[in-house]
Amino acid sequence: MKAIGIVGSPRKNGNTEIMTKHTLRAIEEEGIETELITLAGLNIQPCNACNACANKETCPIDDDVFSIYQRMKAADAIILASPVYYGSATSLIKALMERTGHMGRSQGRIWSGKVGGPLVVARRAGQNFTFAQLTLWFQILGFFIPGSTYWNVAIGREKGEVEKDEEGLRTAWNFGKNVAFLVKKLKT
Numbered sequence: 001m002k003a004i005g006i007v008g009s010p011r012k013n014g015n016t017e018i019m020t021k022h023t024l025r026a027i028e029e030e031g032i033e034t035e036l037i038t039l040a041g042l043n044i045q046p047c048n049a050c051n052a053c054a055n056k057e058t059c060p061i062d063d064d065v066f067s068i069y070q071r072m073k074a075a076d077a078i079i080l081a082s083p084v085y086y087g088s089a090t091s092l093i094k095a096l097m098e099r100t101g102h103m104g105r106s107q108g109r110i111w112s113g114k115v116g117g118p119l120v121v122a123r124r125a126g127q128n129f130t131f132a133q134l135t136l137w138f139q140i141l142g143f144f145i146p147g148s149t150y151w152n153v154a155i156g157r158e159k160g161e162v163e164k165d166e167e168g169l170r171t172a173w174n175f176g177k178n179v180a181f182l183v184k185k186l187k188t
């Protein structure tokens with residue numbers, strides 16, 4: 001059993017990464033293997049609508065997406081985490097969602113039945129909209145999305161500030177526990 005957390009911030013060691021690691025620790029505690037993937041510094045291009053993936057599990061865009069896609073495919077749970085940029089998820093994570101979502105859908109609903117959900121951090125506003133954006137990806141692809149004790153959103157601006165948001169981190173932790181619970185229920 002494996003869960004992966006994908007951090008869609010272009011900034012390494014930032015608040016989104018801290019929040020995601022926190023969630024992964026809660027999952028790991030339940031005996032599930034975890035992996036953190038940070039998109040910062042990677043080459044992640046948007047979908048160009050060529051539809052090559054409609055017939056074959058491939059993507060002609062030569063960047064870092066295909067290897068991430070394969071790791072996502074092998075996981076039982078996927079967490080997509082993004083900071084809010086101008087009221088929205090980052091273009092970095094959005095590009096990954098377009099590409100992997102499309103590739104997977106053309107392969108016979110490979111995401112269906114996996115567990116997943118979003119994590120969001122912002123300085124002040126836009127968390128719920130971004131949370132909904134990410135949730136829509138999980139929904140259309142047939143993931144099971146566990147809840148928590150609040151929406152999985154937190155507050156922080158400068159690197160590390162999210163550590164002060166005790167409720168935000170607690171929500172992320174409880175979400176991780178529910179992810180682990182559901183993965184175990186589905187796999188055993």
Ligand SMILES: Cc1cc2nc3c(=O)[nH]c(=O)nc-3n(C[C@H](O)[C@H](O)[C@H](O)COP(=O)(O)O)c2cc1C
Pocket residue numbers: 009010011013014015016017083084085086087088121122123124125126155156157158159160
């Ligand atoms: C380009 C850009 C746009 C941003 N837009 C918003 C915004 O719309 N709302 C908000 O509350 N914070 C906004 N922020 C602040 C980030 O969401 C915040 O600093 C967050 O903690 C960054 O996460 P990270 O440390 O994982 O990179 C923005 C930051 C940047 C760089």
